[in-house]
């Protein structure tokens with residue numbers, strides 16, 4: 168990936184309302200401003216129902232904001248049509264979900280090469296090699312031809328992480344990637360993401376409920392009731408303390424104190 | 426994962442393989458449906474060609490007759506009520522077709538006419554010793570008439586030869602009057618003239634009435650027996666497309682003014698029955714096709730619901746709506762195609778087995794085998810198309826899935 172100037176991701180006043188125009192219309196995100204720099208490893212935390220997944224879906228171009236601007240590597244996404252969004256999503260964003268979400272009809276290696284296959288339409292030279300190299304990198308070379316159903320939960324999540332990196336996207340979004348794993352597997356999966364982040368400079372935005380893991384990120388962004396309430400740099404070993412700030416709550420209820 | 430297939434085909438094959446049970450059941454269903462269609466179509470084609478063979482082997486496609494010679498049903502006071510079921514030619518002096526050489530030339534010049542031959546025919550009595558049978562005396566010109574009815578193909582005894590002193594008769598008549606090839610037989614016309622001729626050959630056209638009634642002599646012999654010197658009572662012809670015979674007959678009538686009867690008009694009842702069979706077969710095909718389509722559609726609807734999460738994840742990974750749509754359309758097409766291949770095998774196998782087991786009373790085949798490649802190709806193409814069409818609704822619903830909703834499950 169060439170170093171793109173400016174942030175990988177930029178949100179300006181992003182709002183999201185569900186059931187727009189209906190009597191049960193509800194605004195879930197109330198004007199989010201956020202920028203992620205290249206190579207950042209950022210945790211997104213917040214209580215259940217605060218809008219973390221909603222925000223991730225918007226950033227992942229799976230859904231559109233009702234208001235505000237969303238830029239991926241400087242590209243304004245609001246003007247893009249469905250097909251262009253899909254193409255941008257496939258090339259620029261990797262996903263890791265809580266439940267691994269592999270495609271059961273394919274082997275581990277085939278799952279990893281799936282984003283490449285979808286992008287090109289046909290199997291091509293190098294795709295399989297690239298998928299196998301990624302599998303080797305996540306320690307699953309032996310399992311490459313196994314149907315993914317035979318793998319353990321932790322192994323499946325590692326396949327999913329490898330898959331998210333298949334297109335070498337600038338940004339990877341992970342929604343509670345370790346939420347379903349035991350501590351050991353969770354640590355292994357988290358370590359992998361961290362390593363990819365450091366090796367390739369891939370930007371990560373990781374939703375987590377685990378304070379232990381959040382503490383290991385460069386930065387922690389907190390969302391409560393649809394407001395971005397704090398944005399804190401975390402001490403990274405060897406780098407000293409990053410700047411930390413607590414944002415004033417913009418809502419009607421006054422500042423939220425953790 | 427082969428590199429010669431696009432993502433859509435690979436995914437379709439994998440999804441079908443993963444859903445073994447559903448795929449197996451629907452394949453069995455499609456196989457049965459296509460098998461029924463192939464079996465029925467082959468059977469109908471066989472019966473049809475059998476019918477045509479039987480009717481047309483001993484009959485010209487079109488007969489031109491002078492007006493007086495036309496057989497007419499005798500009608501009573503009420504229009505349409507037949508008083509006499511047996512339709513006979515009116516008793517009258519035989520008349521020749523005027524200008525028949527000119528008309529014959531005209532006919533032979535028509536592109537839709539294959540062959541045409543003059544015939545001098547009339548009633549006669551075949552007598553051998555004490556036994557006499559009334560017969561239809563057919564005076565023919567062998568060279569042209571054998572092109573209309575392939576008499577040489579039906580000869581079962583003796584050698585076909587028709588000089589002015591020869592006669593060829595059917596096996597049935599030969600049995601009734603007790604003659605063999607080489608024997609002599611006396612033919613007496615209604616006008617009192619008669620001749621003693623040598624039986625050179627016996628024929629069997631597969632039609633008992635013809636085998637019993639028709640006797641063939643040289644045109645000249647018939648003309649002198651029937652007191653028709655230089656004249657003919659009918660012109661008989663074959664056309665290139667047997668199903669076009671009626672249209673050609675009407676064209677000939679307009680062209681020459683001579684009455685022209687096609688085999689379709691003279692066998693109207695048989696043709697109607699045949700058309701009814703075709704209609705019934707078409708209706709069965711449509712309904713079997715529909716139930717195959719509905720079966721494929723319902724399997725794919727279930728599959729889309731089961732896979733909605735996977736569809737969502739594919740969309741998140743950059744799958745375009747069109748790619749998702751095609752994955753399911755191709756599944757439908759593949760189910761149709763695979764089912765039609767096995768269905769064709771089952772249908773053909775059944776008809777082959779039945780053909781070899783079922784025999785007529787005399788041991789000959791019940792119907793000729795008409796199992797053509799185009800039948801299979803047609804079935805495969807149609808089943809493929811049916812599958813794709815059946816997959817349309819589920820494929821559209823898959824393509825329209827909102828990935829957010831699908832992934833959240």
Ligand SMILES: Nc1ncnc2c1ncn2[C@@H]1O[C@H](COP(=O)(O)OP(=O)(O)OP(=O)(O)O)[C@@H](O)[C@H]1O
Pocket residue numbers: 185186193195213214215216217218219220221222
């Ligand atoms: N499709 C929808 N229609 C209406 N409301 C929705 C919809 N999706 C989410 N919401 C609501 O939006 C709010 C935020 O949901 P979201 O899933 O983003 O929260 P979250 O922070 O991811 O929660 P959790 O930690 O439990 O995953 C919730 O109140 C939820 O009920």
Ligand SMILES: [Mg+2]
Pocket residue numbers: 219220221342
């Ligand atoms: Mg969530």
